[in-house]
Amino acid sequence: MTQVVTGxxxxxxxxxxxxVLDAAKKLFLERGVEGxxxxxxxSAARISRSTFFNYFATKDDLLIALWEEQVGxxxxxxxxxxxxxxxTEERVLLLFTDLVEAVDRRPGYLAMVAYELExxxxxEITAVRSVLFHEQLRRxxxxxxxxxxxxxxxxxxxxxxxxxxxxxxxxxxxxxxADYGLRASAPEAGRFIxxxxxxx
Numbered sequence: 001m002t003q004v005v006t007g008x009x010x011x012x013x014x015x016x017x018x019x020v021l022d023a024a025k026k027l028f029l030e031r032g033v034e035g036x037x038x039x040x041x042x043s044a045a046r047i048s049r050s051t052f053f054n055y056f057a058t059k060d061d062l063l064i065a066l067w068e069e070q071v072g073x074x075x076x077x078x079x080x081x082x083x084x085x086x087x088t089e090e091r092v093l094l095l096f097t098d099l100v101e102a103v104d105r106r107p108g109y110l111a112m113v114a115y116e117l118e119x120x121x122x123x124e125i126t127a128v129r130s131v132l133f134h135e136q137l138r139r140x141x142x143x144x145x146x147x148x149x150x151x152x153x154x155x156x157x158x159x160x161x162x163x164x165x166x167x168x169x170x171x172x173x174x175x176x177x178a179d180y181g182l183r184a185s186a187p188e189a190g191r192f193i194x195x196x197x198x199x200x
Contacts, residue, residue, distance in 0.1 A: 096190030
């Protein structure tokens with residue numbers, strides 16, 4: 001009986017957390033992070049303000065959770081890509097074609113989260129964002145080293161950083177330039193960085 005009650009509590013907790021994240025995705029995009037209060041988020045998630053703070057102590061914590069969710073999605077994509085016979089170039093390109101699709105699914109959202117995390121005045125937030133992101137990208141580079149199509153004249157960590165930097169720069173340009181041609185620019189950026197990290 002105790003296990004059943006504990007199981008229900010955990011399920012309720014997960015469902016509540018998901019509602020808060022869904023509320024944040026909608027409200028942050030509509031009003032911006034600064035323009036969204038804890039009361040707004042709690043109301044949209046159908047919980048009390050005090051319950052909200054049981055899940056997220058600050059909006060920065062909420063932003064990190066949104067980024068973790070996005071990186072988790074990216075990790076699933078990479079897992080699927082690594083399960084298929086493909087070159088590292090193809091796998092890197094997939095990151096950028098998926099980015100276009102992700103932006104199509106939720107216009108403005110990814111660029112907003114990446115910007116807010118970048119803007120947040122916290123080294124801890126920057127470190128968390130970078131570590132999570134680079135851990136996933138490193139899987140592609142390591143697989144490429146194993147199959148012999150990634151260059152070995154540079155430290156693999158640098159190659160990972162460069163792939164990540166190009167990916168994030170596409171998001172930054174999308175946010176800064178109203179007429180940014182994502183459909184053309186993202187695959188082109190992917191081809192450039194894929195060619196840069198792979199053996200010629």
